[in-house]
Amino acid sequence: MISYLSASYIYPVTGPVLKNGVIGIDPDGLIRTVLSAEEAKNQNIELVTFYEGLLVPGFVNTHCHLELSHLKGKVEQHTGLTDFVQTVMKLRGADDSAIELAMLRADVEMLENGIVAVGDISNQAISSGIKRGSPIYYHTFLEVMGFNPATAKASINRALEFKQKFEGFPLSIVPHAPYSVSAELFEELRLVAEELPGPVSIHNQETPDENAFFERKEGGFLKLYEFLGLDIGFYEPSGKTSLQTVLPMMSDRQKTLLVHNTMSSNADVVFAKALHPLLYWCLCPNANLYIENKLPDVDMLRATGVKITLGTDSLASNTGLSIFAEMLCLQDNFDIPVEELIQWATANGAEFLGISDRYGSFETGKRPGINLLDFEEVNGRIVLGREMRRLY
Structure with missing residues (x-):
């Protein structure tokens, strides 16, 4: 079963930042899909858990x-x-x-x-x-x-x-x-x-x-x-x-x-x-x-x-x-x-x-871990807040 996570911003690292993007992940932490908000809507992705914050790799x-x-x-x-x-x-x-x-x-x-x-x-x-x-x-x-x-x-x-x-x-x-x-x-x-x-x-x-x-x-x-x-x-x-x-x-x-x-x-x-x-x-x-x-x-x-x-x-x-x-x-x-x-x-x-095949970015087929970071917007710019937690 795939779980779908969304957030204010997702940072795949190897691709563009996704505002309200969606990550699909299996129970073993394997990334099954990384979607923009529009792609997720077009694919009728449902039961998405939304987080206020930044989703980043481990x-x-x-x-x-x-x-x-x-x-x-x-x-x-x-x-x-x-x-x-x-x-x-x-x-x-x-x-x-x-x-x-x-x-x-x-x-x-x-x-x-x-x-x-x-x-x-x-x-x-x-x-x-x-x-x-x-x-x-x-x-x-x-x-x-x-x-x-x-x-x-x-x-x-x-x-x-x-x-x-x-x-x-x-x-x-x-x-x-x-x-x-x-x-x-x-x-x-x-x-x-x-x-x-x-x-x-x-x-x-x-x-x-x-x-x-x-x-x-x-x-x-x-x-x-x-x-x-x-x-x-x-x-x-x-x-x-x-x-x-x-x-x-x-x-x-x-x-x-x-x-x-x-x-x-x-x-x-x-x-x-x-x-x-x-x-x-x-x-x-x-x-x-x-x-x-x-x-x-x-x-x-x-x-x-x-x-x-x-x-x-x-x-x-x-x-x-x-x-x-x-x-x-x-x-x-x-x-x-x-x-x-x-x-x-x-x-x-x-x-x-030498472990980019598994870690470091959100890409299909990787198990990089997922962290949720607090953030603020200052003068139109995103800056880190003071809190984080590990999700996967």
Whole structure:
């Protein structure tokens, strides 16, 4: 039996916005038809459930750290990234059962917030059980780090061991960040990518200290390496920003997600676009405010035409796991059309994760999930309200 849903506006994402449009959906959430109001009338569609609001596809969260869910509320805000990293390293150890319970709650929270797919960062295998039992689609980014060139082989071997725990699930082995991966480890990752050619994720330019370290070997990362007991006497700065230093070390044949981009400049974006044809730029604005109390230059990113996705980051660096909350944060701080925010939150993320055949848009044959968003009309323009709920 097909159920018919209508709303003030339906956003198929891959097609025009439908005022008072109609979606036909079966009990399994499969989209059977998407109709304009006129088409529905001509087909004599009856028993339509109408909602005041915007119907949009389920959200895709392209950057999360499920493993850190037990740190909710335990890390002080506005400390800056290097202090944040040190605090997380001190606190992240906990009883496995406590970590698993926190991850389960986080998974349920994302589902209730209309998130249907997640790109999740893992540093170990503890999240595998939660992911196997979840209705959410997970792509695991198994993260490696090691700034000491001598540890490159060991870092890769450890990741390959953990990979077996995620057997049967989408997985990529990826670098953590420019400041935590040596050139030798980047080379090992390129070799692994030949066997695991899926999408890649890397944290990028979250703090001014990151560029300062690569350009001049200055800033807060020197203290971080001291905290880690790592002698970096071998390291010589490149004189370039972190992105311009490490992107040439990464394969340009893999879809690559640059996460955060808080300090990325127009020159960085121009450089990156010329070098790498498969880049996506992930924004996690609430986490940026939580850690650095600063937002990326979103207007500049939009002007350069890059593909933008959205992420929540972790509960160590955010008060909740809601893509809708990230959309509201961006709307509150920038002049971004609703259609664009919805594109970032749905289709772009699905495209990056390689799951557009099911998620990201309202099209016949897909099971993308359905969310209902509150809205207002301001000066003839639709803007997001403050409420949302998951319908399917």
